[in-house]
Amino acid sequence: MNTTDGYDYVVVGGGSAGCVLAARLTEDPDVTVLLLEAGPDHAGIDSLDTPGTWASLLGGAYDWGYHFTANPLLDGREVPIPRGRVLGGSSSINAMLWYRGHASDYDAWETAGAKGWNYASLLPYFRRAEDWEGGATAERGAGGPIRITTPPNPHPVAAGLLEAAAELDMTVLDDCNGPDIEGAALANLNIDDGHRGSTARAYLDPVLARPNLTVRTGATVTELVFAGTRCTGVRYRSHGVVEVRAHAETLLCAGAIASPHLLLLAGIGDLEHLGEHGVTVRADLPGVGRNLQDHPLLMGVNFRSRRPLGPVRDNGGGAILNWRSDPALDLPDLHAFIVQGPHATPEVTKRYDVAGDVFAISPGLMRSRSVGRLSLRSADPEVAPDIDPRYLSDPRDLDALVSGLDYIFDLAGTAALRGLIDTPAAPDRRLDRAEAEAFVRASCSTFFHVGGTCAMGVGPDAVVDPELRVYGFDRLRVVDASVIPILPSCNTNAPVIALAERAAALIRGHERTPS
Numbered sequence: 016m017n018t019t020d021g022y023d024y025v026v027v028g029g030g031s032a033g034c035v036l037a038a039r040l041t042e043d044p045d046v047t048v049l050l051l052e053a054g055p056d057h058a059g060i061d062s063l064d065t066p067g068t069w070a071s072l073l074g075g076a077y078d079w080g081y082h083f084t085a086n087p088l089l090d091g092r093e094v095p096i097p098r099g100r101v102l103g104g105s106s107s108i109n110a111m112l113w114y115r116g117h118a119s120d121y122d123a124w125e126t127a128g129a130k131g132w133n134y135a136s137l138l139p140y141f142r143r144a145e146d147w148e149g150g151a152t153a154e155r156g157a158g159g160p161i162r163i164t165t166p167p168n169p170h171p172v173a174a175g176l177l178e179a180a181a182e183l184d185m186t187v188l189d190d191c192n193g194p195d196i197e198g199a200a201l202a203n204l205n206i207d208d209g210h211r212g213s214t215a216r217a218y219l220d221p222v223l224a225r226p227n228l229t230v231r232t233g234a235t236v237t238e239l240v241f242a243g244t245r246c247t248g249v250r251y252r253s254h255g256v257v258e259v260r261a262h263a264e265t266l267l268c269a270g271a272i273a274s275p276h277l278l279l280l281a282g283i284g285d286l287e288h289l290g291e292h293g294v295t296v297r298a299d300l301p302g303v304g305r306n307l308q309d310h311p312l313l314m315g316v317n318f319r320s321r322r323p324l325g326p327v328r329d330n331g332g333g334a335i336l337n338w339r340s341d342p343a344l345d346l347p348d349l350h351a352f353i354v355q356g357p358h359a360t361p362e363v364t365k366r367y368d369v370a371g372d373v374f375a376i377s378p379g380l381m382r383s384r385s386v387g388r389l390s391l392r393s394a395d396p397e398v399a400p401d402i403d404p405r406y407l408s409d410p411r412d413l414d415a416l417v418s419g420l421d422y423i424f425d426l427a428g429t430a431a432l433r434g435l436i437d438t439p440a441a442p443d444r445r446l447d448r449a450e451a452e453a454f455v456r457a458s459c460s461t462f463f464h465v466g467g468t469c470a471m472g473v474g475p476d477a478v479v480d481p482e483l484r485v486y487g488f489d490r491l492r493v494v495d496a497s498v499i500p501i502l503p504s505c506n507t508n509a510p511v512i513a514l515a516e517r518a519a520a521l522i523r524g525h526e527r528t529p530s
């Protein structure tokens with residue numbers, strides 16, 4: 016084994032959060048940072064850079080290729096759960112929607128025990144990250160690393176969704192990232208002049224020349240190294256095994272699947288579970304891997320277009336919609352986006368014809384109540400963990416998705432969409448309750464928003480404290496989607512980036528958790 020000299024900070028994983036930390040921490044020229052990324056560099060790879068073809072990346076060379084556990088409530092299907100395996104991580108393969116949800120989503124973190132984490136404390140970091148085309152306002156930022164734009168020339172189906180929503184008396188929002196979120200809006204996209212704005216491109220590329228930053232790609236961390244309760248660094252695989260020391264801290268940014276996996280492999284987790292796999296227990300921290308949350312997404316409600324759809328624009332979507340599955344709810348729980356092409360699981364594709372000029376409206380549940388778990392299958396780091404979001408295990412989630420499916424047919428019945436739709440394609444008509452349930456089970460997939468597996472908080476299931484330090488250990492933090500205690504009602508890239516911005520400020524001592 017090689018042992019290299021140390022760095023002040025070793026960042027494990029160059030994804031959404033890891034690139035932010037590497038860039039912000041090295042603003043201090045006296046601090047050295049090593050960023051370790053298992054995947055390759057993103058530079059020069061056209062398929063990552065081109066916004067319209069992101070869906071073709073799924074299951075490919077830059078995806079870890081995980082699957083959720085077979086779910087009997089989804090007809091036994093093992094839903095794929097893509098995660099980026101390349102510099103930029105999931106932000107290099109994602110759909111580029113920049114949506115921050117509602118202020119109360121973040122206030123709920125503090126209520127859940129994550130002291131100091133609320134909308135007011137995160138807003139400066141959302142603003143700091145943004146370069147919003149509309150310029151700076153009280154809510155939006157300008158001049159930050161991530162360029163945020165709306166579709167300059169929305170695809171006709173995106174424009175049609177906005178008109179359809181207006182016909183149903185929904186608000187058409189000027190800005191989906193303003194204080195009001197209910198209604199339809201043009202999407203905000205992290206697309207900069209036709210290029211994907213991943214964190215690798217926006218945060219890391221501009222600072223690569225800093226002498227205090229070292230980036231190693233093709234470097235898979237297999238082990239955390241400890242001296243007692245102090246994390247002293249990591250071992251990683253890259254043409255042999257290398258051990259590297261972190262003089263100040265090891266920062267786990269490997270994402271909501273790999274970060275808890277590395278903790279479990281290090282013997283940090285539920286005592287009994289670790290014992291079942293012969294892992295020597297370092298700390299009984301039962302919350303590791305628990306509290307796994309994701310937003311279920313129906314892939315999708317498909318319609319045959321009256322006219323050829325033409326080339327894909329923007330990210331292949333362009334408009335979004337938020338509404339309530341039940342008028343008694345305070346806030347929207349359903350969120351849909353338009354797809355400028357077919358959007359269906361293999362099972363749905365087998366049953367219905369979605370070939371040709373077919374577009375989709377895909378509804379997801381942004382306040383899913385089902386909570387799952389990540390656990391070890393083996394003590395071998397090469398064996399992927401068991402990842403189970405337990406979709407639909409709370410029956411209210413099924414009700415909400417059935418309601419969402421039905422509402423898409425209300426939209427399809429508007430004059431605006433009737434002008435675009437020849438006929439429903441999948442399903443091929445509005446369904447009754449039993450049929451709709453069956454369609455939900457066959458079409459339910461992931462919105463790609465896995466989080467919560469190393470939740471911050473104070474209770475017995477909390478894994479990190481509100482400064483993101485792993486309970487019971489020195490010099491070890493988790494900074495990525497894992498620490499989110501309750502998923503916000505939105506896509507998760509912007510929240511993770513704001514979280515990492517705030518974490519960088521905490522680590523640098525520029526921000527304090529209130530006592």
Ligand SMILES: Cc1cc2nc3c(=O)[nH]c(=O)nc-3n(C[C@H](O)[C@H](O)[C@H](O)COP(=O)(O)OP(=O)(O)OC[C@H]3O[C@@H](n4cnc5c(N)ncnc54)[C@H](O)[C@@H]3O)c2cc1C
Binds near residue numbers: 029051236494496
């Ligand atoms: C297909 C897809 C579409 C999505 N669409 C959107 C969207 O449109 N809008 C949105 O807001 N969100 C979207 N998301 C979600 C969002 O991108 C993620 O929530 C966010 O990127 C998570 O950031 P992270 O830093 O927690 O993890 P990641 O960005 O996944 O970063 C983890 C990094 O760690 C690396 N890594 C893992 N294990 C190791 C190891 N052992 N050693 C070294 N490196 C390791 C990985 O390769 C990766 O680079 C999407 C996600 C996917 C996958």
